[in-house]
Amino acid sequence: MPVTAGALHPHRESDEQLISLRRRAAELEKLQAISYTLARVVSSDETLRLIVESLVSLGYSFAAFLALDNEKGVLSDYLVSTGGSPLTEEAQDLIPVSAELPLSLETHPAVRCIRTLEVQISQDLAAITTPVIEAEAARAVQHAAGLKSIAVLPVLVGGEPFGVWIAGSNEKAALDAADLRTLTTFANQAGLTIERAQLYDRLYQRTVAQEEALRELKEAQDRLIRSERLSSMGRLAASIAHEVNNPLQAVRTCLELSLEEIELNRSVDRENIRMACREIERVTRLIHRLNNLQRPAGQEQRPVRLNATLQEVLTLMSKQFARAKVTVQTDLSANLPPVLGHTDQLAQVFLNLSLNALEAMAAGGTLWVTTTYTADAWVSVTFTDTGVGISPEARSHIFEPFFTTKTNGLGLGLTVCVTILEAHGGKLELHTRPQDGTCWEVHLPAYLEADDP
16 A cells, blocks of 8 residues: 655644744734734825835845836836845945836836736846846845845736835745735735825825815905905095094194183183093094904904994994984894904994995985894894885895995995804895885804803
8 A cells, every 4th residue: 555755744744734824824913013004104105115114024135116107107216125224225325216117128027017917026136126226236235135036016006007016035045825925915905005095195185275275265355354344444434534523623723722821821711621632532432443443353253242343333433324314223132142253343244234224325214223132042133224225136146246336336345244244153134125225134143151162
């Protein structure tokens, strides 16, 4: 009865299988550790560097990567890592920074690998790296690393060729099926990691672009608000000048009378001095109100009492309303909660709506201003006038920038109002009938104590 070699040495066969299993388990454990490390990397550049270094950690004394550049028709961007730090410096000195391998070299192992998507095996590093590295330099690297066999593997990202990995071993003259399985698994894992890093890079770039666009939009909105604020104050300029001029004339008269009395060696009439002080106080209050409207907004929003802001605006415009024969009726809710925002910007909204109402009542009329608090936690401010109203044709374009029915308007007032209110989480609504006045409703979310973080 014939006896096989395996039967004569059963323990030797079992030992070889055990060694193979242990080796495979160790490789899988390394692959798992590499997978965990790469999963935390998000930058494409850092991903490629760590993948090359991870290939060395699998037991390969030489590892490199060539990226595919379809536009130039080359494999380029050579990355190299080796098992010993002295050799790493030596290898990097031997490889040019702008290394490129033309795809026209059809018989080159790296080109054949990227074309066929099949693993290429060689025992000569120069055959794989020339003309990227001079043959003599490649042999010096192979000798220093003790390379016995080199594998070239394709890398796919998103199902498309991305480049090739080059792995050199100083332990085996020929890589076996288990080695190639491990390398193929590594290459697939690397491709997925690169794809994830590219997605992150695109997402990051898109996020940066969106943040820049939002910043530019906010700057444009701020410029628009400042421009309209100046325009609104310009509409008040003539009236403001009149209000300032009257008390200044009174002050001048009082001072002239006092000066005459001094020149005539008479006692100064104290009532003239007191009158001058009162008129100066009037000018001071007026300037103070203007400063409140023009104060630049801070970055942080604060609770704003709308009743007080409204009264400030209406007081500022009281002379204009009186000269235009416009009566202002107010009904301000006593229990109105504050809103969160910028006082000067909300005052700008109220000023624009008040000016619009004033200009709509050229022959005089009545402006009703009311504030209410709704059950769904909204604060509403209503401006209702008895002016000419807004035609249906104009109403369909009323919120468009630069649309105006006035001969001297820019058409930005309502656009600015909407921009400010939307930034405060609010809105502006229009209710009107031609020849029967206009009603503007400002709605803002109430700021309650429970809203505090």
